[in-house]
Amino acid sequence: MRFLSKRRRHPAAKPLALVLALFVMGALYAVLLPTTQSNADDSTAQSQIAQGNDLFELNCSSCHGLNGEGTVEAPSLIGVGAASVDFQMETGRMPMARPEAQAPPKKTLYTAEEIAAIAAYVASLAPGPAIPEEDQYSNTGLTAAELARGGELFRTNCSACHNFEGRGGALPDGRYAPALTNTSDKHIYEAIRTGPQQMPVFSSSVLTDEDITQIVGYLNSLHASPNGGFDLGGLGPVGEGLWGWVLGLGSLMLIAVWLAKKGARAR
Ligand code: HEC
Ligand code: HEC
Structure with missing residues (x-):
């Protein structure tokens, strides 16, 4: 190469070549490193999905179909999202033991790792609600006004x-809406976004993440104060109904006795 021959070389050639080499290395580093890293992320994501696929075949496909397409036994899981799997499995609802x-x-x-793998597999079938980050349902430091708004949203939706206090209630056909006293903040968020069973799905156009933090805050405030309102010492619906009977019947009897006495005196 003529350019590099000793006679012709400019005094600055060596330092310049060094700078150039450093520059090229820097550029290569900048271009290559992130892609090799995201390739690594991709392959862990792929192996997680593959692991999820295996677990799904073993534990879920008998009811939900080999590709989550659903069977007569169980609904399709295409598009239900990672949040639905996370909710259903962490609360122990799925896999269902028997129809x-x-x-x-x-x-x-x-x-947790197995649940995450199955969730990733189901999410790979079609987009759906993702498992929420903590800040999407975190409800610390809400003002009294925000908690009150959470209560309003809860009563409306x-x-x-x-039930008004989140104690649950019966639905037709032997189904029920559970009490919300033992549900974690994350599971409340996931239930709202995925609508298990008879429960409607509330999308972010109906309830924003902020609305959800207020609802979760309100539910937590209910549990923090042992008895919200007048409920006869928390005897529950049956106990309260019984008290209604006893008090109601008792006062009717008193009135009857009083009327009988009055009648006797008037005679
Ligand atoms: C014995 C049958 C059966 C098995 C096994 C089973 N499921 Fe289900 N699954 C159902 C039925 C029935 C429903 C709908 C009724 C319900 O939600 O209670 C359902 C509902 C679901 C839903 C809610 C779908 C939605 O619309 O949001 C998810 C998610 C789910 N199953 C995931 C799983 C996963 C993951 C497994 C394996 C770990 C599994 N299921 C195993 C029967 C089954
Ligand atoms: C049409 C009736 C209905 C409405 C309205 C409804 N839910 Fe539900 N909800 C249900 C039923 C039924 C279940 C139980 C589903 C199951 O067991 O698979 C449920 C389950 C839940 C759970 C899971 C509880 C647990 O023990 O894991 C939470 C949390 C919840 N609902 C919160 C809400 C909130 C918050 C709202 C309002 C934004 C709401 N629900 C509106 C019927 C309803």
């Missing part, structure tokens, strides 16, 4: 099924 009106919550037998 029945409503999968009861129970202790889950799966690890939820109390028809879950």
Whole structure:
């Protein structure tokens, strides 16, 4: 190469070549490193999905179909999102033990890693609600006004099924809306976004993430104060009904006795 021959070389050639080499290396580094990293992320994501696929085939496909397309036993999971799987599995509803009106919550037998893998697999079938980040449902430091608004939103959207104080209630066909006293903040968020069973899906155009933090805050404030309002010492609906009977019948008897006495005196 003529350019590099000793006679012709400019005094600044060596430092310049060094600078150029550093520049090229820097550029290569900048271009290559992020892509190699995201390739690594991609392949862990792919292997997570593959693991999820295997677990799904073993534990879920008998009811939901080999590709989550649904069967006569169970609905399609295409598009339900990672949030639905996370909710259903962490609350122990899925895998359902046997077909029945409503999968009861129970202790889950799966690890967080297994649940995440199945959730990733189901999410890979079609887009759906993602598992929320903590700041999407975190409700610390809400003002009294925000909690009151949460209460209003709850009464408007939820109390028809879950009762004014979140104690749950019966629905037709042996189904029920559960009490919300033991549900984690994350599961409240996921239930709202994925609408398990009879529950409607509330999309972010109906309830924003901010609305949800206020509802969650309101529900938490209910549990913090042992008895919200007049409820006869928390005897529950049956106990309260019984008290109604006793008090109502008792006063009728008193009136009857009083009328009888009055009648006797008037004679
Ligand atoms: C015995 C049958 C059966 C098995 C096994 C089963 N499911 Fe289900 N699954 C159902 C039925 C029935 C429903 C709908 C009724 C309900 O939600 O209670 C359902 C509902 C769901 C939903 C809610 C769908 C929605 O619309 O949001 C998810 C998510 C789900 N199952 C995931 C799973 C996963 C994951 C597994 C495996 C770990 C699994 N299921 C195993 C029967 C089953
Ligand atoms: C039409 C009736 C209905 C309405 C309205 C409704 N839900 Fe539900 N909800 C249900 C039913 C039924 C279930 C139980 C589903 C299951 O077990 O698979 C449920 C389950 C839940 C759960 C899960 C509880 C647990 O134990 O894991 C939460 C949390 C919840 N609902 C919150 C809400 C909130 C908040 C609203 C209002 C924004 C609401 N629901 C509105 C019927 C309803």
